[in-house]
Amino acid sequence: MNERIARILVVYNPMAGRRRITRLRRFVQGLRAGGAEVTVAATGHAGHGRILSRDAGPDGAFTHVVAAGGDGTISEVADGLLEAMRPSFPPASLSMPGPVMGVLPLGTANVLAHELGVAFAPGDNARALLSGRWRTIWPGRIEAGGQARIFVQMASAGFDAQVVNHLSLRAKRVLGRGAYAVQAIREAGRYDFPPLQVVLDGQAHTAFGIVCSKGRFYGGRHVLAPEATPLARGFSVTLLDEPGAGPIARVALGLLCDRPDRVRGLRRVRASHIALTAPDGLALQHDGDPSGGSVPCIITDAAHPLRIAV
Numbered sequence: 603m604n605e606r607i608a609r610i611l612v613v614y615n616p617m618a619g620r621r622r623i624t625r626l627r628r629f630v631q632g633l634r635a636g637g638a639e640v641t642v643a644a645t646g647h648a649g650h651g652r653i654l655s656r657d658a659g660p661d662g663a664f665t666h667v668v669a670a671g672g673d674g675t676i677s678e679v680a681d682g683l684l685e686a687m688r689p690s691f692p693p694a695s696l697s698m699p700g701p702v703m704g705v706l707p708l709g710t711a712n713v714l715a716h717e718l719g720v721a722f723a724p725g726d727n728a729r730a731l732l733s734g735r736w737r738t739i740w741p742g743r744i745e746a747g748g749q750a751r752i753f754v755q756m757a758s759a760g761f762d763a764q765v766v767n768h769l770s771l772r773a774k775r776v777l778g779r780g781a782y783a784v785q786a787i788r789e790a791g792r793y794d795f796p797p798l799q800v801v802l803d804g805q806a807h808t809a810f811g812i813v814c815s816k817g818r819f820y821g822g823r824h825v826l827a828p829e830a831t832p833l834a835r836g837f838s839v840t841l842l843d844e845p846g847a848g849p850i851a852r853v854a855l856g857l858l859c860d861r862p863d864r865v866r867g868l869r870r871v872r873a874s875h876i877a878l879t880a881p882d883g884l885a886l887q888h889d890g891d892p893s894g895g896s897v898p899c900i901i902t903d904a905a906h907p908l909r910i911a912v
């Protein structure tokens with residue numbers, strides 16, 4: 603196989619964001635104009651991105667797999683690429699690092715794209731991808747109810763996970779990021795803030811919400827964890843010490859002003875092994891989508907890092 607030709611699989615989520623098919627077309631044109639062989643595969647259902655990228659990974663058929671969608675699509679593609687690296691998944695060669703992952707931001711919040719400075723303009727993105735530059739990121743892994751999922755930006759339990767779990771894709775398409783605010787107002791009246799037991803690298807804490815961040819940003823380009831980076835192992839863990847709608851409103855204001863350090867009742871701890879339990883099995887979310895499981899859960903780094911084009 604000719605190693606100089608980029609062979610690119612684009613995993614396109616047609617349900618992400620506001621269905622920006624024109625931007626996808628421009629991106630593919632840019633790649634082809636740059637000499638790449640491009641295959642586009644649209645996802646047919648939630649979780650399909652993981653299967654498409656897992657099956658693209660092991661035999662070297664593709665040099666790159668691009669997640670064309672939002673953060674949920676990115677986490678599914680990352681999940682599939684990492685699954686293909688598992689020794690138990692045939693016919694992966696352990697010496698092969700797998701395809702480089704690309705990101706074409708077509709989603710609602712696109713937090714990882716902001717975090718890594720990925721180009722939003724399709725032509726610029728295609729040129730950057732073909733330039734061959736990449737960085738190594740360490741995704742997170744969340745294990746709940748016997749199922750493990752990969753995330754790239756953050757995972758959480760508490761009020762925000764409840765909002766994400768009750769938010770419809772349709773609302774996100776119609777209202778964009780405003781859909782999160784509308785849903786948060788709805789949940790504020792009915793969420794009862796049960797306490798979470800959190801064990802961070804063996805140290806026990808109690809909290810009323812927890813966000814395990816790989817990157818600085820949360821909900822778009824709002825800084826929650828200034829020191830977090832997806833380029834390193836471990837997490838910046840934000841704990842909410844007080845229950846209720848008042849503290850949540852303070853956090854929202856702190857995020858809008860990018861001043862999480864000024865918010866009373868929020869604290870951050872570095873940790874690499876996070877165990878959560880709660881009395882009544884709270885919902886979880888990762889990268890802005892429901893995790894499909896509930897607390898109790900364990901959060902750690904993924905077994906392998908991923909190469910990501912920037």
Ligand SMILES: Nc1ncnc2c1ncn2[C@@H]1O[C@H](COP(=O)(O)OP(=O)(O)OP(=O)(O)O)[C@@H](O)[C@H]1O
Binds near residue numbers: 616620647650709890
């Ligand atoms: N064909 C499909 N039909 C329904 N859901 C799908 C389909 N393909 C993917 N999905 C799901 O769509 C969800 C949302 O996708 P994604 O997160 O990429 O977009 P977004 O929510 O608009 O963006 P962001 O997460 O950046 O706010 C994901 O959970 C994914 O599993």
